[in-house]
Amino acid sequence: MDGTGLNLTVALTGASGALFGRQMLAALEADARVGKVHFLPSENSLRVVAQELGIAGRNNLLEKLLGCAPTKTVQLAESDIGASIASGSYPSSGMIVLPCSMGTLASIANGLADTLIARAADVTLKERRPLILCVRETPFNRIHLRNMQLAAEAGAVIFPVIPAFYNRPVDSDEMARQFVCRVLAHIGLPQSGAYVWREDS
Numbered sequence: 001m002d003g004t005g006l007n008l009t010v011a012l013t014g015a016s017g018a019l020f021g022r023q024m025l026a027a028l029e030a031d032a033r034v035g036k037v038h039f040l041p042s043e044n045s046l047r048v049v050a051q052e053l054g055i056a057g058r059n060n061l062l063e064k065l066l067g068c069a070p071t072k073t074v075q076l077a078e079s080d081i082g083a084s085i086a087s088g089s090y091p092s093s094g095m096i097v098l099p100c101s102m103g104t105l106a107s108i109a110n111g112l113a114d115t116l117i118a119r120a121a122d123v124t125l126k127e128r129r130p131l132i133l134c135v136r137e138t139p140f141n142r143i144h145l146r147n148m149q150l151a152a153e154a155g156a157v158i159f160p161v162i163p164a165f166y167n168r169p170v171d172s173d174e175m176a177r178q179f180v181c182r183v184l185a186h187i188g189l190p191q192s193g194a195y196v197w198r199e200d201s
Contacts (some may be wrong), residue, residue, distance in 0.1 A: 004035055005009065005032070005033055005034050005035025005036070005072075005095050006033060006035060006036055006093040006189070007036045007037075007038075007091060007092050007093070008028060008034060008037050008038070008092070008094055008095065008096065008129050008187075009037070009038040009040065009087075009092060009095040009096070009120050009124075010024055010025060010037055010038070010095075010096050010097075010098065010105070011039075011040040011041075011042070011095070011096070011097040011098075011100075011117045011121075012028055012039070012040070012041045012042065012045045012098065012099070012119070013042045013044060013045050013097060013100055013101040013103070013104040013117065014042055014043075014045050014047065014048055014101045014103070014104075015048070015097060015099040015101035015102070015104075015135075015136035015137065016045025016048060016099065016136055017048075017099035017134075017136045017161050018045070018048050018049045018052045018054075018099070019047075019052065019053065019172060019173070019176045020098050020099055020134065020161055020176045020179060020180065021065075021098050021099065022053065022065045022066075022176075023173070023176040023177050023179075023180045024096065024180045024183070024184075025037070025065055025073060026065075026066060027038060027060070027177070027180050027181075027184060028072075028073065028184075029066060029070060029071065029072060029073055029192060030190070031036050031191075032190060032198045033071050033189060034072060035072065036072050036073075036074070036075055037041075037072055037073040037074070038073075038076055038083075038084075038085050038120075039062055039073050039074065039076065039120070040063050040075075040076050040078060040116055040120065041058070041061060041075070041078070042078050042101075042104065042115070042117055043078055044101065044120050045062060045169055045187070045196050046058060046061075049060045049061070049065075049076070050095070051116060052144070053065075054121075058066065060125070061075065062074075062075045077116070078114060078115045078116050078117060079115070079116065080116050081115075081116055081119060082148045083116055083120075085116070085120045085123070086116060086119045086120060086123060086124060087123065088123050088127045091185075092120075092123075092124065092127075092128065092129060093125045093126065093128070094129050094130035094131065095121055095129070095131050095189055096131075096132045096134065096157040096183060096187070097121065097122055097131075097132070097133050097134060097185070098132075098161070098180075098182065098183065099117070099134055099135070099136035099161055100133040100134050100135045100139075102135070102143075102144050102147070103135065104117060104118065104139050104150060105133060105135055105147050105148065106143075107147070108121040108122065108125075108131075108133065108156070109146075109147040109150035109151040110150065111152070111165075115167070120142070121133075121156075125154050125155050125156065128135050128155060130157070130186075130187050131155065131156040131157065132156070132159050132163050132183060132187065133148075133151060133156050133158055133159065133177075134159045134160065134183065135148065135159075135160050136161045140158075157186065157187065158189070159183060161178070161179065161181075162179075163175040163178065164178060164179070164195070166195075166197065167195035168197060177193070178194065178195055179196035181193065181195070181198065182194070189201065
């Protein structure tokens, strides 16, 4: 981290919606207000990425998702419990889990801290930093709803992956991009290309 921008963590887990994660990484790479991004793909996310985006394997995953070499984003292994973001003393600006599987939600809501993703989220909560969980499942059962309530009571923002249609997106990329704009605006990074609803004159 160069000390001149936000230091964020983005986790990609094994729920459908890898396209949203890719759009989030691209937006943060392009945002001059962001100094560093720690990217955490779970083991289960690799299968979803392969199925939905046609990108196989962990090797060079970040470069394949971005379509170019990253300049500020670093990829970490889910098993790397000793990484810097696992400590509250590390100066993180917040964390986004997009998409957030119900398994990851359960780990975070119940404080298991058994993977780097869950541990980083746990640290984010205990240090009172922004944690946005973009949950992706339907329909929700009572366990899902209880875990969302637990996470929200602990300080997380539950931000379901529900794209908007009033902006008339032309394709799935635009739909994902506008959702990402909403998430980033929520943590103080409004995007210039975001659709903003305005009243009729």
